[in-house]
Amino acid sequence: MNKLLTIAQNDLRVAFKEKSIWINLVFLPTVLIIIVGLANGAGGSNIPRTTVDVYDHDQSSLSTQLLDSLRELNPNLILCPMDNDPDNRCKLTDKSLDIDTSQKRVEENIISAIIEIPHGFEEMLFRGEPTKLIYRSDEDITQQSVLFQTVQAATSRISGASVAGRVSAYALSQADIPNINTNETLASIFYQTANTLWQNPPARVNYRLAGSIEAGGGVSGFNQSVPGMGSMYVMFTVLAGATALILERKQWTLQRLVMMPIKRWQILGGKLTARFILGMIQYAVAFGVGTVLGVRFWNNIIGILALMIAFSLCMTVLAFLVATVVKTDAQAASITLLLALMIAPLGGAWWPLEIVPDFMKVAAFATPMGWAMHGYNQLMIYGGDLTDIVLPVLVLLVASAVMFGIAVIRFKYE
């Protein structure tokens, strides 16, 4: 093990003797993190807010609860005119708001939809009579929008609570309990209880809106650019190991090591360990820059570290594999550059995968970068936890193991 570490230490020393390493390790990633972060909307939410005109004809406590549910489910939602602010984010004019005006606003893409809560909404719901919420939009009905799903979710919640209240009241009335209130009063009490319980339902869909601002999170373009550019530069730094390995064979230092009293796995282990450490240093630089730029990730540090380790390992093994395929250091340099420049954008390092066509979203998962970025996005944008990165980490580790197996068979020391 000592010899392995000695080799790794020496390789790191050789790598840091190259003055240009600081440009690739620190300067360029920092610049790109800032530029790509700003391009992806840093300094504010990069996701446009969804504006909706609301006509609450009922003005009841239930209709107010429905609107609160909408806001809670989708923090990007602006309900007009009630959520308007001094900057007039609802883009209202002097003309009073009516359905026709709102219809025009939909056509002009000022708002995304109109929601009408009918008169008697609360009363009819408590009585168990059917009532309809009106949702107007010009969106494609075959592809339900996030907004439509939000409205459906909020309505289901209120309907569910209402049904639960009525079922409970009916059950009590059948139980022949003396001094009991009327069914309507009971239904109201049970509804309130059910609605409260709904706020933390026993079973729920892990419903997240792409790009929405998680409570207390503060997502910006840097949440995309820090792991994205960090991972891309990990690729550059680590894949350069292929060139280094070929160079060592060319300058015969690798053969000299083989002819010394050292086991071959120690030589290979030392070489790969050095590259892996360089990858982790590269990540540390990128996330350090991210910290300065206000990206918060410490609450997910274990998950982030797991992804860093898995991706760096995967790239280290990929570099090793490349070294078994190419013959010269020039070929190695070209192939690694090509790989990095292809895999980085394809895997979502440059921009969020949400904005790319469906076939590219699928293609992203054919790359290690795609899995890594999926994991980082889960933790840093969608507010996920460790369970959300189990699959990406596993995929990266399995890919590493498979590539390592192939590379070990193919690698020639002499």
Place this chain on the structure above:
Amino acid sequence: MRYIVEARGLVKTYKRKDGTTVHAVRGVDLDIEKGEIFSLLGPNGAGKTTTISMISGLITPTHGDAKIGGYSITKAPIEAKSIIGIVPQEIALYPDLSARQNLEFFGKLYGMSGKALAHRVDEVLEFIDLKERQRDRIDTFSGGMKRRVNIGVGLLHKPQLVYMDEPTVGIDPQSRRRILDTVLRLRDEQRMTVLYTTHLMEEAQELSDRVGIIDHGKIIALGTQGELTQQVGEEDRLIFSIGEHVVSQDILKRLKSEVAGVTDVKYEKVDLIAIEEPKGEGDMVVVDKRGTGTLTAVRSGQTYEGVITVLAKRGRKALPHIINLLDGAGVEIQSVEVREPDLEAVFLKLTGRALRD
């Protein structure tokens, strides 16, 4: 134990991509005694480096095995390699690191550390005469200095056996002289055994206690220089340099048939490599005869030199007759060299080719 290297039946074959098989080494048996300088002499591509690569554990033999200090290189490679110090033909050093950093790194891999390592590195730097430049990066060194550090790395752990694979390739005559002296010092002062490969007969002759001549992957002759030259009898070699003059086959046949004692005649063109810039057209310039280290002066613009090699019994007696015959045929002789039987002659006799071919 008398022998430090005992190689038996070493064979190395490669498969080319086109499916053909290359027999790089075809069954080498080799015993090297402790404390001797043993040279493996042969032309480029003869199998010297492949043989040494098998003995040093870099490549696995297709067949056969070698014992180093009693340890099999295939079965106990770590123990065997601990006995060997390697000096590859290439400058196997990290060019971005200093001489000292290179020595320290490889020293650590030989299991040294702390003060013992620092002390040994100092000793080696002293031995290779590079103490003054120890902090300088390798890529700032001259070819000869790099070669010396390359040797130094191989000596770090005070090995019983040092492999030196053509350590004088591509360096100037002065540096070459220095390296040859170093090899002799390893045997005489450090009591090390040296396995030395070269394609230069002069080096093998100067350094070796014993020589193995290798060609086409087989050792074709083995013994002391005296033992080997006895194989070619009493023939002297007369070497005539004739500038760019071309000699006909007819003249060569006449030399063999008309001059008493001549047994073989050969004509060849030797490429000349200028090692200084000519001052003007027709001036004399110093040239190297195709990297052999043999320097001569020729008129600038001359790219090759015609050389007639005559093998003759009692060469000095035959010399005037040969000169007369060549003179009569209009061949202008520029210089004549008479050589007693040597390893070049042995190689010529055994293979029908010169070592340079």
